[in-house]
Amino acid sequence: MAAPTAPTALDRGPAPVRKPSAARGRRRRPRLAAWIFAGPAAALFALFFAYPLGASLLQSFTSEDAGTTRWVGLDQYQRMFDDPAFLESLFNTGVILAVQVPVMIGLGLALAVLLNQSWLRFRGTWRAVYFLPAVTTLVAYAVVFQVLLKTDGGLVNQILGAIGVGPVDWLNSPTWARVSLIVSLTWRWTGYNAVILLAGLQAIGKEQYEAASIDGAGTLTTYTRVILPQLRPVVLFCVITSTIGTLQLFDENYVLTRGGPDDATLTPVVYLYKVGFQQLDFGYAAAIAWVVVALIAAISALQYLAFGRERRR
């Protein structure tokens, strides 16, 4: 809405200092100026975004053997259907999406509501504390979790041992490795989502709470009927970005478990990395990349359609 009007405003804006030239020239000059401004960005976009995008799409239809490239059509895409490792990586992503994302958003919401209370002291400090995990270096955080979750002598197992529960093989058993990954992801990203949700909460005026209380609504009713519905777009934002993040998950599980044991924490992007850079199977890796992109687009669109309707009112 704003974009199309901008050039005309420029056109008719401050009167040109120089003598106005022919109408054609006048129309052309702003276009040139626009290109001069947009040019570098467009060039960078073409070089680092459009070109790789197109090249990888083409590559996903090829296969390489001893340095020669062959066109194989949809073969690389077909391979995924009976590739247990890829299917396992999708399953793992599904588990994280179904378990970790709702738990994290729920926790984030509770935290945001808590941080928004007027009786809470040192609110700024609390917010910073909860946001901190999101700014730690990935590797540092993964290493800390590795130390915490070590089977022998790890802090978590020491505490468990003190209450007579005993040692859990956190990172070396497939099930517990999944649990470890989910816990570490939740630790890292809950505060981040809480801060975004908090911003949403603060956009809601005091009068809403007052109106609800005049209408006789208790605290719980106020939140479930009045506040949360208004927070919907913000929650949607958190859900979609978290879903995208989950589908792109790489660093955490790569450092923590390398996708193992037994592929229990393998994600499509870790698999893509292995296929491309370790197995040197570039065509297949490109195909996996495109399937991940398609999945992200599809899931985001679904979520948008399912929960975003309210915004269109």
Add this chain to the structure above:
Amino acid sequence: MSTRPTRRAVLATGLAATASSLLSGCAMGGVGGGGRAPEIDGKADDKGGKVSGRITVWSWDVAAKAMKRLAGDFEKRHPGTTVDVVDIGYDNAYDKITIGLRGGTGLADVLTVEGDHMPRYIGNFPGGFYDLMSLGGRYGGDFERAAWHTVTGPGGKLYALPWDIGPCALYYRTDHFRAAGVDPRSLLTWDDYVKAGIRIKKATGHKLIIQDPTDPGILPMLLQQQGQYYFEGGRVAVDTPAAVKALTLMKTLSDEGLVAYEKGWDGLVTGTKEGKAATTPTAAWWTGTLTSEMPELKGRFEVVPLPGFTADGIRTSNIGGSTLAVPAQSKNPRLAWAFIEFLLTGKNNQVSMLGREGLFPAYLPALDDPYLSERQDYFGGQRTLDVFARLARNIPPVEYDKDDAKATDIMISAVTGVMLHGRDPRRALGSAAGQLARATGRKRVA
């Protein structure tokens, strides 16, 4: 997990972020590896031909240390040359090399590549390296044959020169064995080994072996001992009787509770330090790790040859070891080759790298050096290097393949399935073979 906190155009931002992070990684321009391996100008080898200029060498860890140390000697012998050794770190090394080969630019003049990685690069980037046959072919008889096998390609091409190898033996804790009353010299077969493990565990509570649950563990070693690897004649061979035998042994170790699971290299080192396992079946270079990382355990370790699958079977294998190659992008291949030749084809430099950096030479003449028969204080006065030197001559050459990385990934699943979930080895290997055949478009041996 979240990407960008822009509120507008959530979808677009998310997609852009995904696409750029995922796709740019997988779309690297031209194919740098196609075509045929170029040859270095033959005149370079004439003793009169003088080399000059500058080269960059990529390596890591002790290997980089060794080259930095000897580069000075080389420069002195060849005035007007500069050898720049860069320690690129093991964690990024192969990503860097792969990207350089794929993109056709950006590589150093000399690359360190581990022996079992070499066939993968030769297979995928046959034009990515100089063919050294006309210059280095005459050294063929001087190098350990399994290592030589890994650097030669189809059509009699020589893609690298072997540097060090990793002949395997069984390191054992003398105290644990003594406490259980087990004579390590009596471990002739893997069956003896399992029986000894059960006794040691009963007597001392210690397990027998440490294994990484994200790794195929001792499987490659057990396969090579039987003269095979993942492919045979280009066909998938992961479900051969030899493979079933190997994985069944690993299952037995696991079923008897003799395996301590520790992730990664650090897990192996700390686990060994803490005395979790009574034995470590591994390569000669492990001596360096023991002496430098756990000096306090001096006198607790000795080595014997690996147990065999039969009492008169092969008692060793190879793990690791590396090679030096000259990528086709090198601007000064003559100097690159001169440096490699200086470093690897002389007894003195090889022995000094064994003594100082623990790099066990693939260059056989070096194994006759008196240094190898010296007693090692750390190993209770045992002539440890001599054990490895004798074993090194019996390493069975096996067929490494460009698809080994794929095979390894699939085999990790088979191994963990059997060891952690108690699956049947024969069936696990059968399905692994099927998967590998599909993924590589190859036939199966069995």
